[in-house]
Amino acid sequence: MPAVVDPAAVPAGTRSPERAGPAGRASRFSGFRPEVQGLRFVAVLLVVAYHVFLGRVSGGVDIFLLISAFFLTLSFVRKLEAGRPLALGRYWLHVFKRLLPLAVLTILATLVLVEVLYPAHDVGRWRAEALASVLYAENWALAVAQVDYYAADHSSASPFQHFWSLSVQGQVFLLWPLIFAGAGLVCRRFRWRPVPVLAVAFGVVFTVSLAFSVQQTAVRQEFAYFDTRTRLWEFALGSLLALAVPYLNPAKGLRVVLGWAGLVSMVAVGVVVDVQGAFPGWIALWPLCSAAAVIVAGSSGSRFGVDRVLASGPLVRLGDAAYALYLVHWPLLITYLVLRDRPMAGPRSGVAIVVVSLLLALLATRFVEQPLKRWAWPERSRRRLAAVVLACVGLVAVPVLAVQQAEARRIAEITAQADRNNPGAAALAPGFEYQGDPDAPVIPVLTGEHYPKPPLGSPCPAEIGLDERWQQWCFDTVPAEDPAATLLVVGNSHVHQWLPAVEHLAERNGWRVVTYIRGNCFYSTLDEQLFPDECARWLEGTGPAVDAVDPDLVLVQGTRSTDENEETFTPGTEQRIRDLAARGIQVIGVRDNPRFDFVPAHCAEEHGAQAPQCAATHAVLDPDSPLAPVAAELSRVSAVDMGDLVCPGGTCPPVIGNVWTYWDNNHLTAEYVGTLAPEFARRAEQALAADGAQDLLRR
Known part of the structure; x- marks a missing residue:
């Protein structure tokens, strides 16, 4: 970096007396x-x-x-x-x-x-x-x-x-x-x-x-x-x-x-x-x-x-x-x-x-x-x-702006045809026949821009009563004046990614959805955080958030996967879930999705979507979920597992139904989650009904 003015000063060894x-x-x-x-x-x-x-x-x-x-x-x-x-x-x-x-x-x-x-x-x-x-x-x-x-x-x-x-x-x-x-x-x-x-x-x-x-x-x-x-x-x-x-x-x-x-x-x-x-x-x-x-x-x-x-x-x-x-x-x-x-x-x-x-x-x-x-x-x-x-x-x-505008127009044209050309998870249904353009691009279009996460909605209103120390993480994601029930979503980006499906579930049942989310932070205890200094204040606010929202249901990330082919159900998360259930709050625990040590979409771009090195398996796909024993024990805990639709047949392909499944190595694309929404809602409602929570459902 240059000095942008003339590099001038008195040479330090040649000081002269102050002149008037x-x-x-x-x-x-x-x-x-x-x-x-x-x-x-x-x-x-x-x-x-x-x-x-x-x-x-x-x-x-x-x-x-x-x-x-x-x-x-x-x-x-x-x-x-x-x-x-x-x-x-x-x-x-x-x-x-x-x-x-x-x-x-x-x-x-x-x-x-x-x-x-x-x-x-x-x-x-x-x-x-x-x-x-x-x-x-x-x-x-x-x-x-x-x-x-x-x-x-x-x-x-x-x-x-x-x-x-x-x-x-x-x-x-x-x-x-x-x-x-x-x-x-x-x-x-x-x-x-x-x-x-x-x-x-x-x-x-x-x-x-x-x-x-x-x-x-x-x-x-x-x-x-x-x-x-x-x-x-x-x-x-x-x-x-x-x-x-x-x-x-x-x-x-x-x-x-x-x-x-x-x-x-x-x-x-x-x-x-x-x-x-x-x-x-x-x-x-x-x-x-x-x-x-x-x-x-x-x-x-x-x-x-x-x-x-x-x-x-x-x-x-x-x-x-x-x-x-x-x-x-x-x-x-x-x-x-x-x-x-x-x-x-x-x-x-x-x-x-x-x-x-x-x-x-x-x-x-x-x-x-x-x-x-x-x-x-x-x-x-x-x-x-x-x-x-x-x-x-x-x-x-x-x-640069001209190219960006041209890219935006191209993406808008592709997205406008997505219902016909990009069925996503619907392609996994028995008897499905593709009726779209066989040459249609995969969505979301990979431009290299930072991928936008699902919108959280408006900040929580002041009357909710949450202290300003925690207000920055509270959002009124699906507002409703007279909701049949209130759902609070608590966790990190791995619950955030499910919001398109959660919103579909809420709209089917007339629920209000409030979110309290911070990336990289787990709904557990401080010692179980990967970034304890960053997560301490958010974690401190989870209790007050539950008190302020007074929800009928809370949706959390039930298990935790790693890119080293492991899945855990941590003691801290289990205790949080048990505490909510003890308060009479219905808990929806979503099993985590697989994480990888590579980006499937990038691999597919380089080697092709059908390349074997671009599809992987993971321990999180085991039929026995670590969350299952607690869900079986407590009627207030309902487990939802979408792994078979993310990784059909036990293998996780980068593309399903002409839609990218992952946008990085561990987050599902909002587009693919959107195609999962009807089945997510069906499974969540089925789990709630089986646990005796029919009064929360319209269907």
């Missing part, structure tokens, strides 16, 4: 810092090396963010001290005019690689991320998608994933000037000097954001990693450093020690400490403080200083290419892993990727970035700058 007047004060924040330019290259090289060879976090990106804020702050402080206008509109246009061309070139080249070389089931998702990248929103796209930045297998990662940090940087380039403008207003109003005002402002940002980052990293790390708010403190630290450096004057010997200690510490952080899962919390202070030590050391005036290395001609020139190197290395790495179907690059291939990335970065800097940087025509007016920025965005947005 605005020009003298502004001069304290001017001057070239070649050692910081070299430091930028070292930071990006750490990012590249750790991505390619180690698959771990180096802290290099965090250093980039700090350096960006450092230079940005120096530029604006010079203006404030000199009393010059900030010209925010022109600044913003100038920044993105410099950033966008190389980014757009990388995005377009990556899109070509994606269309030509990547699996078809991923292409749509990567198109959407290309659009998010050019709009500087990729970090939020990744956060919402719950992407695991630390995933060991990079071959499934987005080729645009590295744009998350550029997106955060772009957002800060919009926000930070507003802070400077606010500081300028305060200074004019109260006749205060800019540096103390800015120090207070950035000190507050640093403190609040760091505290938020530590808290969010502890409870929601996957989201926190990409969250702009958890990164603001890193920029604030860079700004505070820029404000302080002109007033620091360490002795020559201390500069030498600071410089080398900072560089060694910066390189060692990812090797010495496995920081996986800890970023961007307090541990990010390690690489940032290490880089700050190098910047404070500055120009040591000693032949033994680290600045003699960092400020050398080759490293400074490579520092100029750091932005391009960061841009190109990741799509090259991911494309190689996709083509070779490997989780990580090997030593020889890794070296080749790094060398090719360096060469491409140098060429892109020499023949694209630098000529465009010198291009004077756009700088003559804000209108011209805006035209260049809009043209850059349009080069990505127009083709």
Whole structure:
């Protein structure tokens, strides 16, 4: 990532006394810092090396963010001290005019690689991320998608994933000037000097954001990693450093020690400490403080200083290419892993990727970035700058949106014919004869976009009485003014997936349906959770949710399958079910569906729907369900098992009745569940009637 203002500051070893007047004060924040330019290259090289060879976090990106804020702050402080206008509109246009061309070139080249070389089931998702990248929103796209930045297998990662940090940087380039403008207003109003005002402002940002980052990293790390708010403190630290450096004057010997200690510490952080899962919390202070030590050391005036290395001609020139190197290395790495179907690059291939990335970065800097940087025509007016920025965005947005619209029309046409061409589970009925188009596509159409889960409906009304701590998980999924009964659905995505069938059951019987669902959380006990920290608050609210809804029935996931061919009925889940039954609540326990260690639809795309390796079996298909003894013992517990219609004959095919059964390795598609709905309702009603709950049924 580049510094998008001129890299200027006083060389740390050449401090001059304070000179009177605005020009003298502004001069304290001017001057070239070649050692910081070299430091930028070292930071990006750490990012590249750790991505390619180690698959771990180096802290290099965090250093980039700090350096960006450092230079940005120096530029604006010079203006404030000199009393010059900030010209925010022109600044913003100038920044993105410099950033966008190389980014757009990388995005377009990556899109070509994606269309030509990547699996078809991923292409749509990567198109959407290309659009998010050019709009500087990729970090939020990744956060919402719950992407695991630390995933060991990079071959499934987005080729645009590295744009998350550029997106955060772009957002800060919009926000930070507003802070400077606010500081300028305060200074004019109260006749205060800019540096103390800015120090207070950035000190507050640093403190609040760091505290938020530590808290969010502890409870929601996957989201926190990409969250702009958890990164603001890193920029604030860079700004505070820029404000302080002109007033620091360490002795020559201390500069030498600071410089080398900072560089060694910066390189060692990812090797010495496995920081996986800890970023961007307090541990990010390690690489940032290490880089700050190098910047404070500055120009040591000693032949033994680290600045003699960092400020050398080759490293400074490579520092100029750091932005391009960061841009190109990741799509090259991911494309190689996709083509070779490997989780990580090997030593020889890794070296080749790094060398090719360096060469491409140098060429892109020499023949694209630098000529465009010198291009004077756009700088003559804000209108011209805006035209260049809009043209850059349009080069990505127009083709991507056009393709997405065409895909949407195609999917709408296919879906409109689904009743005739895609019978799904109905094809398993005795005597069924297919009357549709033999060439009709399988639904849902695999575009690569994130698969939409069944809608949950409107949030629960306030009068339901559930405390606001748990309101976010409560939904009035099937409202009814005078329901024959109320059904509460409690659990995770494995009950969520059954909602199309549950809604059909409810409508047949005039029930109201309320859902209390959180992904990855089981209706059991805290010690049985896979993610106890994430699930603790949701789990605490299950009791209050039952009290508030006062349901006649509760639908839960009865058993739990694994991708290791196992099925369990945990003690915690059993106790929850027994407690509900003891309260006189009828429980519908749905047996879990099989989980696999592969995605059936992706396998079928590659090998064909009839390929034997794309169909599997599972212990959950055993006729003896672990839930059955409790259901036999308690009349208030009704068991529903749909396994024979998901995996007819004991084998789970990827396609039934021209409908994909699974959308990933463990969730049924809403389309297939919809075709199961009549039989699901019949079996649930049959189980309820057998358990003496006929009064809840209309049929």
